[in-house]
Amino acid sequence: MGQYQPAQLKQYNPEAIASYFRYRPWEIWGRLVRIIWCFAGFILGLKWDEWQNKIEQHKEKRAIQLRELLTRLGPTFIKVGQALSTRPDLIRKDFLEELVKLQDQLPPFDNNLAYHIIETELERSIWDVFSELSPKPVAAASLGQVYRGRLRSGEEVAVKVQRPNLRPVMMRDLYLMRWAASWLSPWLPLNLGHDLTLIVDEFGTKLFEEIDYINEGRNAEKFAGNFRDDLQVKVPSIYWHYTTTHVLTLEWINGFKLTDTTKIREVGLDPEAIIQIGVTSGLQQLLEHGFFHADPHPGNLFAVPDGRMAYIDFGMMDQLEESTKENLVDALVHLVNKDYTDLAEDFVKLGFLTSDTNIAPIVPALEAVLGNAIGKNVKDFNFRTITDEFSELMYEYPFRVPAKFALIIRSLVTQEGIALSLNPEFKIVEVAYPYVARRLLTGESPGLRRRLLNVLFKNGKFQWQRLENLIAIARTDSNFDVLPTAKLGLQFMLSEEGKFLRRQLVLALTEDDRLHTEEVQSLWNLVKDDLPANRLLDVAIALLTDFSKESVAAILPKDQPLAASKN
Known part of the structure; x- marks a missing residue:
């Protein structure tokens, strides 16, 4: 692979990772021994419970052991545990309940190292960018830690700094997981629908996206754009001049x-x-x-x-x-x-x-x-x-x-x-x-x-009952207004797309050789308080203005054409 280094890989690429480690086995032996040692002890414990007929007695204890084991193995395995906590098709129910509690809270890494990463990434002194920066992180997780600061221009910000050497560590773990998946898959009674290595690849792709702070910034802006007209949702702004793959500077949320x-x-x-x-x-x-x-x-x-x-x-x-x-x-x-x-x-x-x-x-x-x-x-x-x-x-x-x-x-x-x-x-x-x-x-x-x-x-x-139920349930939503909905419904029925519904409604009203006036009356009683006369008149005028001759003609019998308009 020439001069390729793990830290240079921006996107998850299982072939590139395998090519790198295939010729550097000494870089994975120690990690492999530790992982095998940890899981061997856990699996032996499960087998011991089976031999002693104590599976039920010890299942809570074993679930806690699994959570603690994944935490000890570090960021990649913490993320694996979090992913598995949503997979009832892969994990026993008692383990699921414990993995849901899995937190990615870890002790912060050295503060001087974090400051050095910020300066290296932004290519300038801390105090050239910030007038204030907290001496210690205000939060620390498996992938990075967060500082509270203030830009020279006055804005209060959160500065997210990635843990050092995170990408190479994750690449090594993902390589080992994929290698294990390739030979474990045929022996595991899992209903995956596809090869276990594809699940590892999906996980690896998401993990690489999560540790790319430029990608996170773009996600935040896309999310903010989706809610730009929503006055109830707040999304922090991204300060792109002070953001890189390993450092993210964004608006502080009070x-x-x-x-x-x-x-x-x-x-x-x-x-x-x-x-x-x-x-x-x-x-x-x-x-x-x-x-x-x-x-x-x-x-x-x-x-x-x-x-x-x-x-x-x-x-x-x-x-x-x-x-x-x-x-x-x-x-x-x-x-x-x-x-x-x-x-x-x-x-x-x-x-x-x-x-x-x-x-x-x-x-x-x-x-x-x-x-x-x-x-x-x-x-x-x-x-x-x-x-x-x-x-x-x-x-x-x-x-x-x-x-x-x-x-x-x-x-x-x-x-x-x-x-x-x-x-x-x-x-x-x-x-x-x-x-x-x-x-x-x-x-x-x-x-x-x-x-x-x-x-x-x-x-x-x-x-009929379903329509009544839908309207009754929708009215419990404060954003629901029956009148614009009725207008949209009428517009739909008068359109070419609504031809089927017009025919079916006529059939419904005359179903079983009777007029279904009781059902119509029940619907009217449900919505009449939301339809005052003045609003009905406004909508009627709007509809008459909106509809073209062709729209109205679509529901008239063929032998009753509209009169020609006068110019």
Whole structure:
């Protein structure tokens, strides 16, 4: 590989890493011996429990041992543990519960070394850039540590400094993991759907993205752009003149961790209102923007005194395709409506089941597990319970968790965990489903409009009760206004795209040889208070102005053409 050095590799490249270490085995022997020694002791402990029939008695002890072992092995293995904490298809439930607690808090590295890294990276003296810089880090994690400072120009900033030699250390660990995966994969009873080395590669790619602070800065700006019109979400600005791959300078956020309810209340804020912002913005990331924060733990979310919620740390992000966003909406709607056959098909589309899977035996299993987890009332839904129950299915049926969804699950479980710590009665669906119902009813895209039709029609019949339920649930969302929604609905029906819906509504109104006036009256009673006469008149005038002759002609019988207009 010539003059190639590990620290020069900017992106994860398994071939380049393997080529480097293949001719330098002495650089990995010591590390390999330590890893084998640590895991051998742990595996022997598991086997001893098996021989002594004490698996149940010692399972909590072994889970704690695993968490502590990963912490001792350093940053790469801490990140592995965090990733595994969202993989019920790979890890036992008792281990999962312990790995969720895995924190990447480590002692800070030497302060003089951190200052030296800042000066080397920025190519100038500390005091040429900063008028103030904290003598010690205000936070230290597995990948770096943070200082509080002030630029010469007066702005208060956070300065993030990466741990020295982090990239070479991670490259060495990833090389060993990939080597182990290549020969362990055939022997492990794991339902991966693909080679274990591909999982290591996915992990390595994400890890390299996370330790590139220029990439993190770009992520922050993209995230801020998505929420530029949202007055409830705060994202720190990036100071690019003082940012490199290993040093990130960004706006200091004066706020309180979401778990610090005492301070939040002291400044006159309601913790539950802040949590609602967090859950709603999390849903927007997944279902609207498709670009989501994959690590929203309490240290990365802050309540700002002006009532906003701030996000920090944009190293771990991911992007969803449009089809995936729409399939997620499908899955949530089918889950809440208890359409388990459709839900099983959603799992195929999302990659949890392969396309050749026979879903027939899976449907009753989904109904038994998820129906029990949701309960009789939609408000009883708890995402943590769903993931715990779902993990039981992983060993009985050919489910696998795609890497992208491991991050989504981690994000949702973490946010719900924060909310539950503040309010044990918090139900994520009380926020999530009104949001989804509002998006379906407003039909912002052709895909969402198609999904609304799928909700409202089942086996060719119009589901009056579902429409009523959707409107009732959507009205619990403070952002939902029934009148603009009604206007959008009428515009859709008068369009070429709405031809099917017009025909189906006529059939629905006259279904079973009777006029369904009771259902229409019930819907009217639900929304009439939101439709005062003056607003109805305004909308009617607007609609008449908006629609062209062609739009109106589309719903008139063919033998009743519009009169020719006079010029």
